[in-house]
């Protein structure tokens with residue numbers, strides 16, 4: 005505190021006001037509704053909103069790395085699934101999950117931040133992508149799916165919205181809310197995904213191969229990327245489904261080259277068995293050379309990860325470990341955290357430090373930044389000129405003029421284009437997995453350029469002028485002036501065709517002729533950078549794609565790869581022309597409506613509609629208001645995979661489809677044992693299905709995933725989640741089930757004795773406790789109650805065999821607990837915490853009074869009282885007879901209305917009660 009003594013009055017007042025404001029600030033922080041920090045993360049701003057929570061941009065304080073913080077309500081039924089699978093993935097084209105923070109009501113996922121936003125937005129802003137970009141992105145997406153499949157996981161909700169773009173423009177697969185494990189040749193039944201991306205077998209509600217439905221969705225993605233619209237879409241959801249099942253998509257040869265058509269038609273084969281495997285996809289000519297590179301990269305990563313023991317072995321990791329150790333950090337704890345995929349703060353720290361280290365390592369490669377600098381130099385050198393003069397110079401009634409104007413206009417209107425752009429740069433790395441990135445470095449540098457232009461609007465006119473004058477000078481030395489001028493402009497501003505549509509549309513608006521040639525600085529820089537043959541291939545491809553007339557002549561030299569790209573220039577040209585055509589105008593509005601406005605209805609309600617329109621006659625009711633496609637999950641698991649659970653157990657809009665197969669319902673009813681959903685849902689005659697749904701939620705405990713997760717540390721941090729907390733007291737007749745309970749009790753420590761009263765009885769009780777009053781005795785209990793050593797057990801038995809008290813009454817109930825009561829504990833009021841799932845306490849008491857009153861319970865000597873610590877509930881009691889056996893007294897006690905008579909079958913099951921010798 006500040007010393008106020010000896011200061012002047014003014015000083016004292018000043019100091020007081022400082023203290024006051026500081027206090028108020030702190031108070032404000034405490035009382036503010038606005039969340040500014042979560043764990044080690046400082047929330048910067050909201051960047052999105054999902055179905056179950058908001059998405060924030062945040063800063064990891066220790067490393068100053070930007071992350072994406074995705075919140076989810078704990079009652080989001082997919083959140084556990086999402087985290088469970090997502091944390092397993094470590095792949096360049098899958099968003100990295102750094103850390104999971106569980107708070108009272110929310111789960112926070114710290115994810116790799118992807119500033120490029122969704123591929124959906126990117127496509128929407130560009131209408132359609134160039135074939136080059138399609139190949140590149142699609143190879144990355146396919147690689148990510150191949151990786152997930154190789155980890156025996158199916159995504160089941162592949163769509164443009166679930167693919168993000170990182171700062172280098174690379175695709176990152178995300179949103180694993182519908183993911184599940186899937187072995188080969190297993191079939192699934194849960195209908196989930198987004199209608200327009202759903203495979204026919206899903207629409208038809210057949211059992212399906214999870215891998216094959218992902219392949220289908222990839223087909224939809226590729227088609228949409230190339231054409232700008234979905235292959236199967238209609239205002240009417242029913243029609244859409246009908247198309248998916250019965251129609252072939254339209255292949256417009258102006259947009260879709262033959263090899264792309266070949267790939268798409270294979271991916272969208274109605275018969276799942278005819279769809280290709282992912283290695284086949286990645287080897288397809290249309291995706292070359294990207295596909296092969298990604299395939300190699302993926303297989304290398306998989307091989308490395310499967311061989312195990314690869315973590316903490318790289319130079320960077322070892323260096324980092326050393327540094328942390330020197331700083332006094334417990335590196336062993338970090339290692340454990342990573343190896344067990346705990347997703348805790350240590351994992352977060354390590355993974356973000358690693359990411360930082362990798363970034364720094366990549367910075368050691370100066371080539372790309374040099375090229376950026378050189379481009380900047382061009383700008384800077386030109387800034388010395390008078391802007392007005394330059395503008396006059398540039399704005400001549402010539403082709404150059406129109407181009408310059410187009411550029412300036414593009415730059416002016418480019419703010420939204422740029423925000424959806426995939427910005428900055430691709431990094432280089434020693435890692436072979438980064439070869440691809442290096443291959444694409446030219447694209448990146450160009451992207452950097454366009455990004456920098458757009459992100460600094462005041463400089464854009466300068467930039468425009470510099471570029472114009474730069475290429476003007478180039479023009480003089482080039483015999484083919486038209487082409488060279490255009491080339492320069494195109495290469496700089498519309499580098500990899502990702503930004504092509506804006507400039508093209510502008511050119512069209514201004515009546516300019518389409519580009520004739522795209523050779524020039526961009527191509528030159530590609531050539532200088534090419535060292536590996538593969539890279540040369542990519543570079544050549546890019547050059548060829550960027551070339552117009554000359555491309556066709558040169559194609560032969562590049563074999564299949566280039567052959568597949570022949571159509572690209574035509575497509576580009578056609579785009580210029582067609583954009584003015586009515587169809588494209590219509591298409592423009594229909595792109596946004598087709599992609600962004602698809603029915604949000606849940607699957608089952610759609611099916612009801614479907615069944616009503618069985619005789620589809622083309623007469624369609626007015627199109628519903630549509631939004632972008634939403635993911636759906638509408639059906640619960642099959643019998644084999646009871647780990648499946650529904651997302652929307654509480655979804656009031658849920659309706660049962662009339663097309664649901666009766667067998668489905670029957671299946672659900674067979675294993676129904678619990679029902680907790682709202683009863684009104686039962687009234688529609690399909691109650692069994694709902695029962696099934698709820699059962700599935702609970703029955704996750706016995707699923708494959710459950711089994712795999714039991715030893716998994718993630719559940720350390722999820723025990724508070726309501727969706728997975730089971731209150732067994734809710735149903736008196738419900739006995740603890742091994743399959744349910746141990747799941748979340750496993751990692752809890754032995755809570756031990758809570759308090760030690762100073763009374764004699766207290767001491768005795770304590771001693772009794774020490775001697776193993778509460779111990780486990782069967783193999784079933786190991787996940788509920790921590791083992792007490794065998795010596796303690798022996799002590800315990802010895803104590804009773806001395807005949808001092810009751811003859812060692814010990815109950816064994818389903819192996820959960822044993823209770824021993826000593827006569828000396830007759831008035832014992834100790835409270836013993838027993839480690840069970842519900843954190844029950846046992847309070848041994850003797851209560852002969854009660855027994856006498858009952859008079860129908862001979863030999864009853866003891867009352868074991870208990871309560872749940874976690875719930876803070878009242879004591880409840882059970883009776884023990886002198887043999888230590890619990891008589892069937894529950895009903896009598898309840899009749900008696902005694903307050904100590906509550907029967908708690910969860911703890912002491914009468915049927916299983918038996919004396920332990």
Ligand SMILES: Nc1ncnc2c1ncn2[C@@H]1O[C@H](COP(=O)(O)OP(=O)(O)OP(=O)(O)O)[C@@H](O)[C@H]1O
Pocket residue numbers: 051052053054055056057059072074099115116117118119121122165168178179181635
């Ligand atoms: N890693 C990320 N980096 C940057 N932005 C992200 C990231 N993850 C999500 N976002 C943004 O947040 C928004 C919502 O995220 P997301 O779609 O994953 O939420 P969701 O709950 O899964 O939504 P839904 O269930 O509707 O698909 C997205 O539009 C996306 O732009």
